[in-house]
Amino acid sequence: MHASFHPQASFDPDYNPMIRKLESIFTLTDDERRALETLPMQLAVLRDHQDIVREGDRPSRSCLILGGFTATYKITAGGKRQIVAFGIPGDIPDLQSLHLKVLDVSIGTLTQCRLGFITHDDLRDLCTRFPRIAAAFWRETLIEGAIFREWVINIGRREAYSRMAHVLCEFLVRLRAVGLVEGHACDLPITQVEFADALGITPVHINRVFQQMRADGLIELKGERLNIPDWDRLKHVGEFDSTYLHLEIDQAVA
Amino acid sequence: MHASFHPQASFDPDYNPMIRKLESIFTLTDDERRALETLPMQLAVLRDHQDIVREGDRPSRSCLILGGFTATYKITAGGKRQIVAFGIPGDIPDLQSLHLKVLDVSIGTLTQCRLGFITHDDLRDLCTRFPRIAAAFWRETLIEGAIFREWVINIGRREAYSRMAHVLCEFLVRLRAVGLVEGHACDLPITQVEFADALGITPVHINRVFQQMRADGLIELKGERLNIPDWDRLKHVGEFDSTYLHLEIDQAVA
DNA sequence: CGACTCTTTGAATTTTGTCAAACTGAGTGG
């Protein structure tokens, strides 16, 4: 079972995408499940474009994204912003701070977000008691690393057009894994300026690329709604191969 | 064999940079030390420019770099190569394969390398018995991730000149942490073509950048020997701040 | 209707890429 449309998932306050994600990797024991369900979590809702944590912070907790999208970014000395990762529901974008005291990036919301803050003490305790969960968390950060590598390749070696195609493919596949894609369409609440900051290009150029992709029938983008009429062609243009996302379930469309 | 201010370190067959690295983070207990010292490790020496593992492999062991330098890379569909990381002594460039079955990158030697292969079974056993070592390994992979993020920023948002300055700074600081820098000089057994593949630029352009940097007195580069006459200026040009490397010891020169 | 953010457009400029050839220095073998 994969990737179906679960609108309720986004609204049910008890729905925990972290548990769902772990279950997709291995079957939880009753003890593990109970520990996860009772894991103390401080809920918060943030407006769009708010910082969650900032470079230089020494956080004592990490945040699980329950709903909404985040961006992990850094501002260069020259004042330019580079987004290095997008966070989607189920992600813990600052899990790294569990082992690295000082945060080397900032994380902010792109849309309104429902977040669950979990203290490092509780996370450490969980990892000590349940090594399989610890391994799964470690694995998550390794996949995050694989995505960073792919971004280096994307930005370093592909021109703007296929670079954009590649992130769109990645975004769609990741969203599908958490059930946020309907058919070949999904919400895309990311502005052209934000894409520019993520792809290392100029907003002006992003716009030109989008124009071209629309003209080529590669994407249908209106407002915050994205539709992919020809997935195989988009994959081909973006040279996209989902292996690096290390999804357990082989998605028919990935 | 070059590349070392501590010749004994490179030649002593018992010298293990992994133990040294762990000791720089916390004091090992006798049990931990013994386990590390007796960790079965298959030694190998590889010529320069040999693949150690390839994309798509499903390795059952990881390799510790005892001496020499490696490059982690991927070839795009268009046949271009992007290097996403340099491996230096003390690194385990494919530690990720402990938790991610299929390798999503290739790793090859840049120079002749002395490698120590450790089976995943032995590593898993070590991690289970010594949670602090497991945490330290996890931490290493998180720092690796931080370096990837920095590369995204470097390639995405800096022009060739400061981009090069930045990698040189990073390389020097990392080398210094393992005792491979003398004063402000180190071996730099990386060709211009390889730098091009790492920085996402053309070899021709790398050359122009080097020319300019030499003319500006920013670097002294002759053969495989690099000297930095003015560290502060190089750092400034590369907008380099070593925080993301998460070194425990604050290096005077970092 | 402003006020606002986000998108779109055009023209001139800069950075970087491409291609092709020459140069350099360290081996190698006659």
Added chain:
DNA sequence: CCACTCAGTTTGACAAAATTCAAAGAGTCG
């Protein structure tokens, strides 16, 4: 010891991709 090779570096002229600057349009919200 001198060609010869070979990998790596350097150069120049030209082309392409992307940036910059500046301004105009579109959509939404109070």
